[in-house]
Amino acid sequence: MAAWIASLSPWPEAFGLGRMRMLLANLGEPQLAYPAIHVVGTNGKSSATRTIEALLLAEGLSVGATVSPHVRAWAERIVVDGIEADFEDAVARVRPEAERQGATQFETICAAAFAEFAARGVDVAVVEAGLGGRLDATNVLRSRVVLLTNVGLEHTDVLGETRERIAAEKLAVLQEGTVAVLPDEEFAELAGPNVVVGGAREAASAFVGKLLEHEVVVALPGRLEQRAENEIWDGAHNAEGAAWLVRRLAPADYVLCASVLRDKDIDSMLTELATISHRLVATESTNPRALPAAELARRAAADFAHVETIPDPAAALARARELGPVLVTGSLYLLADLSASELERNGA
Numbered sequence: 001m002a003a004w005i006a007s008l009s010p011w012p013e014a015f016g017l018g019r020m021r022m023l024l025a026n027l028g029e030p031q032l033a034y035p036a037i038h039v040v041g042t043n044g045k046s047s048a049t050r051t052i053e054a055l056l057l058a059e060g061l062s063v064g065a066t067v068s069p070h071v072r073a074w075a076e077r078i079v080v081d082g083i084e085a086d087f088e089d090a091v092a093r094v095r096p097e098a099e100r101q102g103a104t105q106f107e108t109i110c111a112a113a114f115a116e117f118a119a120r121g122v123d124v125a126v127v128e129a130g131l132g133g134r135l136d137a138t139n140v141l142r143s144r145v146v147l148l149t150n151v152g153l154e155h156t157d158v159l160g161e162t163r164e165r166i167a168a169e170k171l172a173v174l175q176e177g178t179v180a181v182l183p184d185e186e187f188a189e190l191a192g193p194n195v196v197v198g199g200a201r202e203a204a205s206a207f208v209g210k211l212l213e214h215e216v217v218v219a220l221p222g223r224l225e226q227r228a229e230n231e232i233w234d235g236a237h238n239a240e241g242a243a244w245l246v247r248r249l250a251p252a253d254y255v256l257c258a259s260v261l262r263d264k265d266i267d268s269m270l271t272e273l274a275t276i277s278h279r280l281v282a283t284e285s286t287n288p289r290a291l292p293a294a295e296l297a298r299r300a301a302a303d304f305a306h307v308e309t310i311p312d313p314a315a316a317l318a319r320a321r322e323l324g325p326v327l328v329t330g331s332l333y334l335l336a337d338l339s340a341s342e343l344e345r346n347g348a
Contacts, residue, residue, distance in 0.1 A: 001088040002074050004095070008105035011288070015135040023101045023111050024140060027094060030111075030118035031125075034064070036141040037207055040129040040170040041149030043241050048149050049128045050218040051200035056124060056207070057082055058214035064117030064125040068106065069332050071221035071235070072339045078113045080120045090116040106130050107137045114140075124207065132159045134172035146174050147181045147203040148191075152240040153265065164190075179206040222335040224248060230325040235332035237261065239268035245329065246276050256280040256304075257320040258330035259313065262291040266299055269330070274303035279323060281308045283316035285333040314341040 012019075024031055039049045046067040053065040062081055070076040075084040090112040098108040110127075117125045129138045151167045159166045167187040174180055180191035181203040188195050196202050205212045219225075222235040224245065236245040237260070254277040260266050273280075282297035284290040293316075297309040310316035317338055320326045328335060 001091045001095070005074060005091060005105060005108065008103070008108060010105045012104050012107075015131075017135060017137070017139060019101050019103060020107050020110070020137045020140060023094070023097055023103055023107065024114065026097050026101075027111060027115055028118075031114040031140050032142050033118035034122050034125050034142070035144040035207075036125045036127055037145045037147065037203055038127055038129065038138065038141055038143040038173050039147045039149065039203075040133045040136075040173060041147070042152035042154050042166075043238065043244065044149040045128045046220055047218060047223060048147055048200040048203070049126050050220055051216060052126045052147070052204045052207075053079070053082070054216035054218055055201060055204035055212050055214055056126070058216060059204075059208055059212060061123040061208075062121065064113065064120065064122040065127075066110065066113035066125070067128045068109070068130060069336060071233075071332060071335045074109075076221070077109055078116055080116065080122060085116050085120075087112075093119075104137075110137050129170070129173070132166075133170040135169075136173075139173045141173075143173065143175055143178050145179045145181060145203050145206045146171070147200065148183065148187070149199070150183055150240070151187065152238060154238050181206060221339075222332055227328075231321070231328070232326070233328045233335050233338075235335050236269075236329050237264060237331050239265050239272055242269045242272035242329070246272055249276055249327070251276075252325045253277070254279075254325055254327040255320045255323040256330075257283060257313075257317050257326055257328045257334075258296065258300075259283050259285045259293070259334040260291050260296055260330040261287060261289040261333070263289055266291065266296070270300050270303045273329065277327065278304055279306040280304045281310055281316045281320045281323075283309075283313045283334070284311050285313060285331050285337050287331070287333040290331070290333065313337045314345075 056063045065079045075087040078085040094111045129136045159169045179194045181196045225233045236242045282293045284293040293311040
């Protein structure tokens with residue numbers, strides 16, 4: 001089943017909700033079987049989703065959660081009560097209808113997650129949006145709370161060329177009576193009357209109607225992940241993410257092993273990353289949107305004194321390890337490719 005999912009297009013020919021609505025209608029509208037907390041934003045959505053999940057679990061609720069993309073395995077994307085669901089079974093439940101509708105990879109996984117949550121009778125679903133909000137496949141929920149993590153310039157060809165337009169696209173998932181949790185008051189006028197300023201904790205608290213003070217620790221694969229004594233993996237995939245990463249790294253003479261998607265602000269990312277490194281091994285993930293390694297190397301030459309081009313991710317990582325302490329970054333898809341390569345090499 002994982003091979004079939006991997007074969008599906010991750011990107012729709014045109015954005016819209018028609019196919020997703022038909023798919024869910026023919027599955028019995030599983031996404032309406034429970035209230036939801038919808039997490040939208042540019043960066044930090046997965047971390048926020050997992051934090052909300054942990055807070056609600058600590059409160060004694062049954063929680064379904066879905067994030068994207070994954071790093072170690074597809075099963076990361078569908079979790080019930082803190083435990084990965086049987087991904088094969090969850091996808092098998094929706095595959096016939098997904099094939100009839102010609103659903104994309106993301107639509108199919110979302111449908112599988114929603115149906116799994118309904119089958120397991122969760123009290124609440126915490127759902128990370130994919131791209132934007134208004135036309136995203138997740139904009140089908142019965143959302144009680146919407147959390148906006150932040151807004152940056154990204155996917156401007158789809159979402160708009162200003163932060164205001166992008167914020168409007170993301171906050172278009174709000175429904176009548178939904179509580180909007182915003183990082184500050186910048187876009188409060190777009191959110192309507194039910195606005196709370198805060199983050200993941202405030203979103204979870206808004207859902208249950210009281211302040212949740214549980215102490216929770218959330219660690220996600222590929223987010224400032226210490227893989228070995230001299231190796232860190234972080235899926236920073238835009239300039240804001242790169243800046244966040246740079247501020248949190250311990251001083252070291254890092255060798256970057258990087259792949260970037262072609263629709264990102266690549267030059268700004270490279271400028272940020274060059275503040276903590278002068279050596280880069282350019283590679284490319286298997287994602288169809290990945291910038292070719294040679295093009296990444298060409299663009300990196302302005303910021304990095306030493307640049308090498310190795311298209312194969314596993315070979316690129318091996319070379320980076322020869323040169324010094326390693327930072328793998330630029331795309332969660334690169335991290336997923338490297339994780340899959342490690343599993344294959346270890347015979348898993």
